[in-house]
Amino acid sequence: MNRAGLPTILPLSGLALAVCVVLASPLAAAAAPEGPVATVLVEISSDEGTLSVAQAFSVLGGGAGTWTVPLLLPESGPLPRMIERIGDAPGLEIQVRGGATAKVRDGAVVVSGTPGMSGDFGVEVHFEVPVKDAHLVLGATTSLDLVRVQVIHRGGPYALQVRPLAPFAYREESEGDGTWRYQDLLEPLPAGQRLRVAVGRLPSATGPYRTAGLALLLLVATGTAVLLVRRRAG
DSSP states (O other): OTTTTTTTSOOHHHHHHHHHHHHHHHHHHHOOSOOOOEEEEEEEEEEEEEEEEEEEEESSOOOOOEEEOOOOOESSSSSOOBBBOOTTTBBBBBEEETTTTEETTTTTEEEEEEOOOSSEEEEEEEEEEEEOSSSSEEEEEEESSSEEEEEEEESSTOOOEEEESSSSEEEEEEETTTTEEEEEESSSSSSTTTEEEEEEEEEGGGGGHHHHHHHHHHHHHHHHHHHHHHHHHH
């Protein structure tokens, strides 16, 4: 699984550790909230023509209930299939934690159950969307106060350009599998507010140039073949 905790990124323990860090912060160490609050960790990556989003949503306190996961979806362009993935078919890969249950309902992922204060209650969702442009904005409106939002992506000279559209703290960590960039919103995000993340330098931008290059190579190869045939005929 990824850094957000999905099987395609890192083991689930990585997410549990991240949530424990949140609970150890002065904000989380204060008195338990009267109602439920949540955290969002999201890792963004890409392959040629595809953007991959791995998102972990954790609910803390507040008793039993049902909540809508604020999935970061493209504000324009193609969307993922909003059905639960079965086998290799396109859709949303969903994994629950801490006794939660989750399902896709009316084009959204909803999670139900009774969260505690340990941070192990929630759902992890992974999905992919086709990339048509060199940049896009991912957005979601939260139905709960988000006490922490962290955006993660891999760094490097040809890495994606990822930036939350709100004030954030930034840090990098170099590990065996590369350099990772962590961006944490500086302030909690109140319920009803929109979480937005801009993503640039998407791999689709190389598509037209690659197509043109292949066409040019084909033209040159065809011309060379014609010249060889004419020389042999002569």
